Amino acid sequence: MQLTRFTDYSIRVLVYLAQHPDEWVTIRQISDDYAISRNHLMKVASFLGNHGYLRSQRGPGGGIRLKTEPADIILADVIVDAEGDMTLLECMDGAVTDINSPQSRLRGVLTNAVQAFVDVLGSHTLEDLLSPRPAISEPIRKASVAR
Numbered sequence: 548m549q550l551t552r553f554t555d556y557s558i559r560v561l562v563y564l565a566q567h568p569d570e571w572v573t574i575r576q577i578s579d580d581y582a583i584s585r586n587h588l589m590k591v592a593s594f595l596g597n598h599g600y601l602r603s604q605r606g607p608g609g610g611i612r613l614k615t616e617p618a619d620i621i622l623a624d625v626i627v628d629a630e631g632d633m634t635l636l637e638c639m640d641g642a643v644t645d646i647n648s649p650q651s652r653l654r655g656v657l658t659n660a661v662q663a664f665v666d667v668l669g670s671h672t673l674e675d676l677l678s679p680r681p682a683i684s685e686p687i688r689k690a691s692v693a694r
Contacts, residue, residue, distance in 0.1 A: 554629040556583060556591045561600060561625065561673050565617040571610030598628050617677060623668035633661050 563577050574592060578585045592611055595601045602614045613620070627633065 550626065551630060552587075553591065553594075554626055556587060557595060557625060557629045558622075558676075559583070560588065560591050560595060560611075561613070561617075561620060562676055564601060564611065564613045565673055565677055568613065571604055571608060571612055573610045576610075594629070600625065617674035618672050620673040621669055622671045622673065622675075623665050625673075626668055627665060633665070 559581055560577060563580065564572055574585050574588045577583065578588055592601065592603070596603055596611070599614055600620060601611050603609070603611045
């Protein structure tokens with residue numbers, strides 16, 4: 548599973564704003580620091596504003612900033628909002644009606660996997676990404692394939 552670039556940029560914008568809590572940040576600043584297109588960031592900022600993650604102020608001295616504290620922004624919420632449909636395969640859409648079919652069993656496995664992914668993200672906030680603590684967990688190694 549791979550998150551979209553839009554989700555990546557959404558998280559980057561939130562992290563950037565959390566690192567600059569007492570200032571109005573411009574899209575230009577974020578674009579320059581992360582080398583991301585301003586057009587993409589405008590869409591991301593609009594999305595984040597519409598979903599209540601940030602607020603904006605027009606005019607000189609304006610920009611964007613977090614609407615709530617980083618501890619109140621749950622990563623699962625941001626990712627699910629940005630990703631929308633988290634269906635991994637067509638078989639997860641409920642079209643298979645035979646509950647004993649391999650497709651139905653695969654749907655159950657994949658649904659549980661996505662739910663576990665969301666559950667882990669639901670236990671972490673934006674603040675967790677900012678703290679200088681050691682890594683939250685070890686990276687997951689790819690499963691080996693027997694040949």
